[in-house]
Amino acid sequence: MIKYKNNLAYGLQAVTQLVRSHPKRITSTLAVLLLGTGVTAFGVAPLAPDAADLPVRQILESVQSLPTEVQTEALGSFQFKLFRSETTRSTDTADALLKRLNIDDTAAAAFLRSDSNGRLTLMGRPGKSVAVEATDGNQLLKLTVRWATDDEEKFTRLVVERKPDNSFSSRVETAPYTSSTRLASGSIRTSLFAATDDAGIPDAVAVQIAEIFSGDIDFHRALRKGDRFSVVYETLEADGEAMRTGRVLSTEFVNNGKTLQAMWFRDPASNTVAGAVAKGGYYTLDGQSLRRAYLASPMEFSRISSGFKMRFHPILQTWRAHLGVDYAAPTGTAVRSVGDGIVEFAGVQNGFGNVVFIKHRNSHTTVYAHLSRIGVQRGQSVSQGQHIGAVGSTGWATGPHLHFEFRVNGMHQDPMNIAKQSETIPLSVTAQPLFRQLAGNVKQQLQAAADITQTRAE
Structure with missing residues (x-):
């Protein structure tokens, strides 16, 4: 007991001596310890009362449901709108087209047959785009037909609509692409x-x-x-x-x-002309x-059936120089001028049948033979790419094709070489x-x- 008291007295004396020797350092250390303890205590302190201590209230309210009659009437009068699309065919009638669109509407079919605008649906080339809007009972509400024309900037649209009195109206309009x-x-x-x-x-x-x-x-x-x-x-x-x-x-x-x-x-x-585009x-x-000054071909890309060379003539049954190029194509295929020029001849001539001669500059002449029809006249100016006729089998021809020649000062030349050598x-x-x-x-x-x-x- 006496030893313990001596040790305690010695310890207190040592602490007292330490405080006297370093008062500022001891004070700062104690302040940091107290501040840290305070911050920690603040961080964990609860911000709200315990939920178990809160009062509980029970509220009862009566709710009335909406009248079912109104909802039933709304559902009964609701109609789905069905949308379908098709393209016209060469064998289509008004009834056949509507049937393929799943439209069961005799009044609509009768209108398409009788109305001047409605008849445009099946007139002209097949392949027109047709879109319909119908009721869930397959009655026609609206029919729209779209097709391309020669105008490269606008298309034509036909619209047929059912009116409130169940009759139909139609209109034709154009719109830009x-x-x-x-x-x-x-x-x-x-x-x-x-x-x-x-x-x-x-x-x-x-x-x-x-x-x-x-x-x-x-x-x-x-x-x-x-x-x-x-x-x-x-x-x-x-x-x-x-x-x-x-x-x-x-x-x-x-x-x-x-x-x-x-x-x-x-x-x-x-x-070249003021105001021209x-x-x-x-x-x-x-x-x-x-x-180039000349196109390589008088027709759009197609199969060449006979080139500029010797060949066995199918009618004369002899080997002869073929002084042109033959292009096999169906009758009626468009033929174009390979360059700017003046029509020197347009008519029938011996084995050429229906033929067109076009005079170009530098004593160049092109020949287009066996045409089914001629679309230009003698003396007419033509431009490069302009249609001058159509493929046929007139004259000495075993089938529909175009015989094309290129002459320089009256001498036959290979059209392919002339086109490649022409200036740009x-x-x-x-x-x-x-x-x-x-x-x-x-x-x-x-x-x-x-x-x-x-x-x-x-």
């Missing part, structure tokens, strides 16, 4: 059309690609397996539905290892025009800055289109 841009690409295995079919590209786009590069690629004979192409083109839509294919905006074709590129461009400085054309991405129309100097800017964007678009095929392959 909405243009959208599509990218696509493909690879050649057998033919251009087979490749575009595989890629889901419309035939009209394939024809334009062949036309654009026709001066550099013989699409009938020069395609190779593994050739590839990319294209950016317009689609013209009517009320949100694709109606027709627009213009190819840019395209790239790799043929036998050689890359060709083209883009559409309208040169504002190419006007500048004509657009296709150019390489470095500004070289692809438009240059891009104006003032348009070059704008062209270079657009060409940069085109390169990116074509690369994006090419990536589609690569992604599909992977």
